[in-house]
Amino acid sequence: MVDMFVFDRLLAAYTMAAHMFFTYWAMSLPFFIVIAEYLGYKKNDPYYLALAKRFAIAMAVLFAVGSALGAAIAVEFITAWYKWMFITSEVDILPFEVEVLAFFTEVIFLALYLYGWDKFGRKAHMALGSLIGIGASLSGVLITLVNSWMNTPQGSFDISTYLQTGQLTDINPLATLWPPAANGEIPMVLAGAWFVGFGSLVGYFSFRKLFSKNLDTYSKEYYNRGLKLATYLAALDAIFLAWAGDNAGKELYKLQPLKFATLEGVMQTQAGAPMQVGPISIPKLLSFLTTWNPNAVILGYSSFVKSVQDPIWWLAHDAYDLHATLGIIGAIVMWILAAAYLFPRFGKTFSWLGLDNPTERKLPLYVGLIIGWAQFIAWETGWIAAEVGRQPFVIWGPMVQTSNGLYTVEGVLLTSEAYNPNPDVFGIGIAIMIAIAIAIIATPIMLKRLFANREIKQDVITITTSPPSFSSQTPITKQSSISSTKQKRFGKR
């Protein structure tokens, strides 16, 4: 007999993880593409334009699969998690509805961008590309707002009346557009998604440089530009990420100290709490990072009643540690690589690490490949930590002190009350999982087939000889200037 409580959670986790695999690209690729396009125009460089054009095709494919998976989740919500969806629809549906607007805007601008290379002016075309990124990021923000509401529904309805009578009163839909937890979650999601997107691009270009056989000069130039651009963007975003991560931790402790204790694995309430990462314990660091006071008291599980403690806290805690570790390593690596590109003297100082020529030397390329793609693991584990760390509640509530001095959480809905117990979900759920697996496996195959007969060289030469024409402007790349740029560049080699 299958435990449907476990299976429904697995199904939701699996579908969501698959969907999220595409979301960070949806949020980051448009910006990468538009910046490549801008650099192409600014530097009269056909390689950047080739990057923009080729990745725009990839973006369309990833968008199609990602949105199909989004539709699958939407249907799972109203079937496998209908009780949660009922409460959400009654109180917190506004972010979903606005998200539909953002999604439609994204679709419109995607269509205009993809088919508008020869129909709009340069600035207008780049603006369209930016709007895809803004639409996609806004979609991510709005969905995360639902998550924030699930963590802190305070203000959107009268929770104490609901807990006493079960009546939904004083509903304020506008409050759902910025729940308290959004202060920490939104910057984290934006910075994280962009970082994973740019990081995975670093991983992709490094992989190409390392493992593509018989790379011609065109391909090398193309990958080098992609690698540098992705590294710069990741390094820039890492600054935002560092702040967002710190802010998310502080906000979490302020709003949900129990969830914070779960993620950090704090069992005992103590002053001057140490930071525990695997076997390493750094005295007072957790207190300091959380409050700027190294001696501050941090609430642990010992301050909470047993019934609200996460039964699988270790999973959330380990996932959180992995997430944070990979993110921090990722940021440091991207900063070092970007510094090596920007400041050749810095690179030469660390030539023993291959930083004197990071686009060609194997060590930085391998590091870029591993750490770049590891951000995907950081993304998924971060999400696991956030979701598992919320247990046993699917919708939280305020924290209150009980008569014996311990704290409890007056949760609105327990996860164990929200799932669909019908065993018929199992068979269909397995079929959905298989269909999703097929979609994920088919995506790279489809991308490979799309680019099978479309060599980089061919794209670069096409752009060089017949640059995209724009209605109100001069052609982007004059033949002579492109040729001279190429001569200069190739002459150096």
Add this chain to the structure above:
Amino acid sequence: MNPYVLFFFIPLSWFVTVFMIEAGSVVMIPICKYENYREQMMIMVGSLWAIISTSLVYLVVALDGTFAPIMYATGEALFGVLLALIIILAFHHFFIGSAEGADTLGKHSTSKLYLIVAMPFVLLVAFLGNTLFTSVFSGYGIGLKLPLTTVATVLEKGELPAILHSAPNTQIFYPNYVQMIFNPFNWVFFIAVVMYVVYFTVVFYGIKERFLLGALALTLAHALFLASTALWLPLVFNSAVGNAGFWIFVILTYALLYLSTHTNIPWRQVWIAALTFAGGMMFGVFTQGYILYDTTRSTLAPLGLPAVPSSLLLTVQPTLIAGTIVLAVAGLLVLGGISAVSYKLFYKPAVKKLKTKTETK
């Protein structure tokens, strides 16, 4: 009638219309000389992706936002069909998309093969969608664990959240798959839908040599829609036959069939899409906002109700009002904005290209 019903029927009618255009591409193979219409059809399918990707999302979110308590019906009675539908729909899109991709690459026979493979998936999507639709309106297959009057009272007093809070394991509905799938209303209505798709395709592509087939399919569609509603949804039937708008709609369907197959009527595709959309909306109006009709009418008649009013299933007022504004804007974007962009960017240039190609030949 509860006007919010329209917030369900607008996205539903739109989804149905878009689905018919897509399904029509598969219907083309058995009903006409496929090769003669292949290029037109592929242009159409290739122009639809943005509309297709948005129409289902709009439908689901509109349902969530407008009728929150219906989540209990979707989660307890309709989940099997809904989840099966999403899988089949994915394969349906995949095969039709692959057919379009193969055609773009000049692999016409592969493209045709994909369309043939897509056929059972298209039929299944239509059937499962139809099953959901007929179940909700007739009530077949949606069993009640609690007495109907109790459920109605709970909904009327807005006590569903209280039940969820105090007794979260309370089950209100249960699925009766045999009744849901094998009831005659479902099958008769489904055949009517298939007939309408045949008619739709003949008009959409202006297939002159299949005028008679189109007329026959349309007549059958109308006859079956009327017969099925007369037998199982008399409320809808009576509203329709007593409404001049319905008869004007019937006349227009025949007129459009003739005009699109015998004359070069401009905006042919737009007219048939608009007519189909209007047909869907009319059905919504004719339900007068009542659902679960056939299975509840005898119980509710003593209370003076023809069936369960869908107003009982509305989301709470503040959320509903805020959401309605957003859904209306989203409707404008999805029905207007995305369609306009798809027409201007995908369809028009492709048709122009095809014309140039034909003239060059």
